[in-house]
Amino acid sequence: MSIAPEPSASRGEITLQPSYFTSSLYVDPLREDISKLIASFDDQFKDTIEPFALFKKLWTDQGWCWLHMRAYDGRARQSFICTTERVFAERVADTEDPIARVVALFCLYTFYNTQPSTSAPPFYSVANIAVPMDIYRAMVSLPAVLHEGPLFRLRPYVVHILTTLLNAQTFYILPDSSLRAQNPTRLPREIFVPEGQGPSEALHMTAATESAQQEGPNAAPKKKGRPSKRDKARKVKEALASLERYIDRNAVALPGQHPPHVLGPDNIATHPHSTHVVFGQAPHATLNNYVDRRNELLAAVHAYSLDSADTTDASRSRTKDALQRANEAVLLRLKQIDAMAAEQGLEVGGEGGEKTGLSRVERAVDELRQSSGVGASGGILSLLEGAGMDSNN
Known part of the structure; x- marks a missing residue:
């Protein structure tokens, strides 16, 4: 659904641009607040009988109930809602702790169903939650993880929420996260550079952080932009050299061949016919x-x-x-x-x-x-x- 152009703010009013909600000024604090909410729920979960009631209490006490008042105009609200739901959904991935996945699902369900619908003029709201295919699979398979110990008490709530969302056809399924079908492809897209820090230093730190998250703690930061012809040629040579080393390590002479070094034409030493060790046996x-x-x-x-x-x-x-x-x-x-x-x-x-x-x-x-x-x-x-x-x- 496209958003109609919004009028500019009148004198004395402040309007948040859509790019604010995809920047580090919003995404990073939002992730920290979600982690704080998950930690609070985890600390009090074992002492409560009704887990969702505990979640609603924490949601209200920590001010999440006022989150929809963050933006009012349609263009900003579209970016705000999509980014917030995306950050909630990323914590439902199967790489997260089961408690964190359940709380993130509670957050996504509550945030989606508390969109204002009776205001005048009406607020912009979204009808579907965009989730990649791998996140959707992890979300649907979440009840199977909650099968033992205190986690079993969370299973009825998770099943009810998933059933409600699926029956309402709420999810808008996107390709796998590795294909980067979401817009923007990465969050945060805009990086805030603090005063006294150069832009190049901030970009270098961001690239190093993303590379470390994707490839491990010892990975080097990737270069920005497309690889040059020199980089492509270097990678081809490295791959070819690696293949040659692998063949040399695993090559064996065919049965019935002469000794390893045979004098060929012009008295030049030649090698016998060889093959891979798997084919030689x-x-x-x-x-x-x-x-x-x-x-x-x-x-x-x-x-x-x-x-x-x-x-x-x-x-x-x-x-x-x-x-x-x-x-x-x-x-x-x-x-x-x-x-x-x-x-x-x-x-x-x-x-x-x-x-x-x-x-x-x-x-x-x-x-x-x-x-x-x-x-x-x-x-x-x-x-x-x-x-x-x-x-x-």
Whole structure:
């Protein structure tokens, strides 16, 4: 909902600009006051029977009941309400203490439902609470956290509040907080610089604080603005060097290779073919499992083809026919895929030379057809045993 332009304040009146409520002058004290309210509730929670009654008493005693009187004109109230609800909602995240999450939910519910609606002229009010998806999930899952000890007494109140807000379709769901879909993307957006402190020093301290909150206490402050071409090139070189170090640490020579240093052309030392340590080790467990399953399949096909009225040679012929039809179907499908790839300028079947690819599958199927060679027993099923390998290599 857009806000109509507001008239300027008359002489002698003070009007807060919308940017005030997104600045450090409002956001930082608001966060401190919320922490104070949470601490007060935590201190007195164990001695009370009615938790929400305690919250209402603290809300009134600490002056939160007058919070809506902070701004009157529509543009300022829009920024004021959205910022306040956003700061309340950020304390409901699952990284917070359960007591803090419950109190923040109480604050959000109370602040939203106490918007003035009977004043003349009427105050601006919001119909929905904008929350990111991750905060919404944490909010909905809050009752599951309150399952033991004194926290269980808070569960009925939390369930009632969430049910009321959800039934009224109060929440306006935004993308995840990491995508920064909220406006402004960060709070506070405007930083107040105290007298005697330079703007650059204040910006440096703010950047260092945000970086420490996001990346840990030992993280260096990030630079403002987009990264330069030099920074991008430096990051690419660092990533490439890190990848090379990782490959060197985990590279092993392929089986059957020459010693590590071999004299190549022009008496230059060369390295043998190598691969990653994971690929250099034969997957014996997987291979044995495949062989067992394949043998079971062949035995099942052979048993299905047996008939008491048939001779052994006839049953073997039917077994071979069934395997041959399956091999021919797979070969036909592979040829279709290879043709489709060729139409798009891709290369699929011949990338591995004679040891892999479509030509080897054709030879394995031919071995089954002729009942000769390694593939005579299973055709494509015997590729791991060397079916389809060129005998001249």
